Amino acid sequence: MLGRGATSVVYLAEKTGSGKRYAVKVSICDREKLRREAFLLQKFSYPGIPCAVELLESGTKSFLVMEAVNGKSIGQRMRKGERFSSREILKTGIALSGILCYLHAQNPPVFYRDLKPDNVMITERGEIYLVDFGAAGTEETGVEVRYGTRGYAAPEQYDGKCDARSDLYALGALLAAMAKHAKKRQKRGLWRVMEKCMQKKPEERYASAGEVKKALRRLERKRKGRKTLRIFAVFAFLTGGAAAVASRMPWGQFPAADEWEEQGDLWFCGNPVEEGSLPNYQKAREAFLKADHLSQAGRVEQELVEYCLADDAAREKMQMEPLLAEFYDDTQQEPEKEKRCRRYLAVAGMYFSFSEELARENDTDAMRKGIEVLEKAAGENMEGQWEAVIWQRLADACYLGGKSGDGEREQDWCQESFLYYERLLCSRQDGNRRKNLLRAAELALQFDMQEKAEQYLNEAAEILGMEEDIFYQQIRKRWEEAG
Structure with a gap:
């Protein structure tokens, strides 16, 4: 057993023959809640959010099969007395704010509503995952939004209200908990970010998770800059000053x-x-x-x-x-x-x-x-790599712009995006073939180009592991329904 909550139990399971491991969440008393979680996870495709593989139902129980995350939760590490480095705290904050950006950008926006140390996993390779979407949903008022954990839930959640800034409050509280379990005292800049996230009034917090991410990115850049300058100063001292350093620089001199x-x-x-x-x-x-x-x-x-x-x-x-x-x-x-x-x-x-x-x-x-x-x-x-880089940037920018609304301009961007993805796929210079094939197939369906969609889906199917990709499965299902 991996964990147990009020309405479910999570087990680690292994698929016979393949040896591949999955996390299986079993409902105890609230099947509808597990169905909602499965519906949400099947829509998502983002690093740091475990993929939902399948929802199975048998008798009175439901089973949600998900990607297994091999790591320990922040809560487990805290209870064991482990200490966090400044780099790890910043990295966690940046990763989680990125995930929240993705959730809040959904249509309608999805609010996580229960961000706490036990729901954040860190793997041995340092990958950060947000798990347990049982409390997540799109509701902003009512009984549903009273999900949360004391000490991390925003004040308005106790009154049955919630929006994107409620998740930012919990993010600040989580980072503050990590800072209290840190190897050394954190810089004032990080505390200022946490304090702004945790303002009692939502309007006094950051306006979005994107703003939190940018603030943490700036702190990360400053930390790296200080480290680089310290290393450079020590090196200069050990080699006899700037002149000695200059003779060892790659270009031979300053x-x-x-x-x-x-x-x-x-x-x-x-x-x-x-x-x-x-x-x-x-x-x-x-x-x-x-x-x-x-x-x-x-x-x-x-x-x-x-x-x-x-x-x-x-x-x-x-x-x-x-x-x-x-x-x-x-x-x-x-x-x-x-x-x-x-x-x-x-x-x-x-x-x-x-x-x-x-x-x-x-x-x-x-x-x-x-x-x-x-x-x-x-x-x-x-020409060459420059051309591929420019096309990729244009394809991705137009795709995101096109998905930002339903107006004529957004439709034009989608069309432009499709043309640039096609150029990349024809040139064979793209380094993001998996993503480009799926987006090209999705856009082809949007413009009723069934044969094009089939072509790109078939090419994507040849990529190892594609059959288990949720985004691929969704597009394939849409293509089959359209046919």
Whole structure:
């Protein structure tokens, strides 16, 4: 037995022959509650949410078969006296806020309503899972929303009210519990995030899980920046100062003053062609500060970096939209094609990453602006890996934009998304073939292209493990029903 609750018991089961393990949740007294949980889980496809495999019913009992998570809950670790590192607390907060973003973005929004240490699992590889969706639902008022655990449930839940900010309260309480079981005292920045999550009045908390995630991301970047600087300082001391360090740098010496802006630009934009290469704003800041003279584009990049690294209070006094607009205009005048393309991708990424801030500042439609900038990059007609990266970014951005509503513009985005997924699949350059095939099949069905949908579903079926993918099963079922 893995666990026991008021209305169910969870067992670990092994499939005969394959040896594959599953978690099987058995209803004790509330079959309808387990059916609702199964219905929700079968809709979800997101890292950190266990997949629902099947709902079985026999006699008076129901059995929900789910993906087994091999790990320990945060609650179990606390009871054993284990201590958490600062890195683990931040990583947990970022992962959970991402899951909450996904749940709250459903139509209608899904509220988890019982976030607590016993419902968060961490595997040996550090993967973070949110388990037990028995309390989750779409209701905002009434008896249903009184789910929750004392000490973690938001105050309004006791009055039969709930919204997305109720989950943020519980997230703050969970992180606070981890901080009390930490290896060392946590920085004030993390406590400020937790305190804002746990304000008694919902309107005084963060407006969304996305805002919490961004705040925690900033703390993570600052922590990494401090660690990098400490390592660099120790290395410089041990090797006899900056001159000795310079002789050991990969390029043989420090860049000259007029080269620091170029270094800052590369750290700011990242390298979108190399897999796993992302912008590093802290290193960009260090490089810009070392430059004797910055061009106009360099000064704007420096201000954008400061915006990214600022805390919430400082950011409220800054304006991002004018900076992005100016940087975009400067980028169009950049004579070097590859640099121009790299900057287009950076601008689009910032429109998507800071969409909520931009909407508050000037009511900016960040999704539309970001897609327009990506289309500008596509117009550069880059080749090889650059082309694949641009198409992938456009396909994904248009797909998400298209799913954000039912208007004519959203339909156009869906159509554009389908065309870009088709280009990627035909080019065989895409590194996300599994996702691209399923999305192309889903969009083909949306536009009544049954043969196309069948083609992509058949190609997807050849990928190992696809038959057990919930998203694949849903699209296959829709295609069969449409046929």
